[in-house]
Amino acid sequence: MTPTTANISQSSIQLYSIYLELLNVLAEIHILNDSLFNFRIVNRVSSTLAYYMDNIEQQTNIPGFSIDACTGRPMPYFLKHRPKDPHRQRAIAVVVFRNGKKIKSELVYPVHRNNSASFTEFTKHSEEILFEEINQLLQKYGAKVRNIFIYTYYSPCLKRGNKYCDCMTQLVQKAYQWYRKFGIVTVVYFSEPWGPSGPDILKDLKYSDISSSSSALYPYVDQEIRFIVDTKELKQKNVFPFIKEIEDGKDEKKKLKEYLESANKHLCRLRENSKGFLKSQHLEHGLKYIDSLTFHKKVHKRIIETFKNNWIELVNYCSMSAIIKILTSVYNKAVVKPFLGDSGFLQIYQVPSGIEVEEGDYVELDNT
Ligand SMILES: [Zn+2]
Ligand SMILES: [Zn+2]
CATH class of the missing domain: 3.40.140 (Cytidine Deaminase; domain 2)
Structure with a gap:
């Protein structure tokens, strides 16, 4: 020995x-x-x-x-x-x-x-x-x-x-x-x-606990780890209130609602071909799709921003179980x-x- x-x-x-x-x-x-x-x-x-x-x-x-x-x-x-x-x-x-x-x-x-x-x-x-x-x-x-x-x-x-x-x-x-x-x-x-x-x-560690760049754990945030994005956790409630802002007719409102729903569905399906992705790949995957969307001029910019923030939040959230495993x-x-x-x-x-x-x-x- x-x-x-x-x-x-x-x-x-x-x-x-x-x-x-x-x-x-x-x-x-x-x-x-x-x-x-x-x-x-x-x-x-x-x-x-x-x-x-x-x-x-x-x-x-x-x-x-x-x-x-x-x-x-x-x-x-x-x-x-x-x-x-x-x-x-x-x-x-x-x-x-x-x-x-x-x-x-x-x-x-x-x-x-x-x-x-x-x-x-x-x-x-x-x-x-x-x-x-x-x-x-x-x-x-x-x-x-x-x-x-x-x-x-x-x-x-x-x-x-x-x-x-x-x-x-x-x-x-x-x-x-x-x-x-x-x-x-x-x-x-x-x-x-x-x-x-x-x-x-x-197990109770949250993304916000480690995501500040002053946190000593920050280096773990961008670790090259692979994980699955669980789109069931995607929170999109905050995009639908934009429908109310459309004032030029019922048809436009209906159109926006359908468009938002289909975009949401598409985002949820992104999990199917993203197995084994790194964080950067998950982000790119979703953000690229969001960028390809066009909504009613009045709310377009804000909807895109909201969609993007929701997607980033989801990816960060889903990266936590992998980060927690490493940190533990x-x-x-x-x-x-x-x-x-x-x-x-x-x-x-x-x-x-x-x-x-x-x-x-x-x-x-x-x-x-
Ligand atoms: Zn015991
Ligand atoms: Zn013991």
């Missing part, structure tokens, strides 16, 4: 302040409605980090807090498992004894008994289920164990209401206890960064990053997609 990139040589305190700064910036630029929520993330992460640092600095025999510039690493072959659904949270542990013997846990899934307050006490995350199993085993064999390997599909959670301790803090605390008591080094692998609260964290992955990765790497008693790595498992002997394990 060799890190892909050299460690950046920075003192623990320097690293700590860099990550704190990063988290503050992240909290600031993510214009979420709930700024208190962001404040809590920063506090949670920084207090966990502070705990981490404290313990490391008191123990001079523990190697310093170091983070590989690249913290991706394939997991050992013995953590391999066959999930029913590859995108569903699950976790598995392998305890490795000093004599080389290995004990593998069952594949465990989180237990969520509905969300009503009275039932949340039955909630158990997969990591917690493993912690309990591991503690039981260590009571018996602790001194004989060399390593604990854990795979969890999502990185351990960082935020979990007021009643529960998040899994990352629990992991740091448990791993530290196991190290102090038995000299065990815990190694954790995950596939997807869960971030503070999972993949829905930015950036955000969740950045929030999890301070925890990655080797801190002596605990190592946490993200499994790179494509090379999930490292090469090794495929030996059968003694299952319990």
Whole structure:
């Protein structure tokens, strides 16, 4: 197992302040409605980090807090498992004894008994289920164990209401206890960064939240992303009031109404041959058609302008789900990053997609 990139040589305190700064910036630029929520993330992460640092600095025999510039690493072959659904949270542990013997846990899934307050006490995350199993085993064999390997599909959670301790803090605390008591080094692998609260964290982000050029997220607005324009969301109500302004006869009014309706229908059909378009292509597609339209002289200019604005608004709106997907992955990765790497008693790595498992002997394990 060799890190892909050299460690950046920075003192623990320097690293700590860099990550704190990063988290503050992240909290600031993510214009979420709930700024208190962001404040809590920063506090949670920084207090966990502070705990981490404290313990490391008191123990001079523990190697310093170091983070590989690249913290991706394939997991050992013995953590391999066959999930029913590859995108569903699950976790598995392998305890490795000093004599080389290995004990593998069952594949465990989180237990969520509905969300009503009275039932949340039955909630158990997969990591917690493993912690309990591991503690039981260590009571018996602790001194004989060399390593604990854990795979969890999502990185351990960082935020979990007021009643529960998040899994990352629990992991740091448990791993530290196991190290102090038995000299065990815990190694954790995950596939997807869960971030503070999972993949829905930015779901309420609106185009207007990021479209001001002063927003730190503005560069994402014009990302080269492909998306589908859902013309069902096209809002055209504001073009029909122009009909009332036509005063030269009923026929002219009727003509304009029909013309507006047919233009609207045509715009709605544009989705049929725009699959996989970039934003610029979607815009051009609609605006070019709008430019080819001619309406009654009195309202022509304003109708064209209204149509164009509606189309631009639609394209911006539809680009958001793709932008949110990118931003969520950036955000969740950045929030999890301070925890990655080797801190002596605990190592946490993200499994790179494509090379999930490292090469090794495929030996059968003694299952319990
Ligand atoms: Zn949960
Ligand atoms: Zn958790």
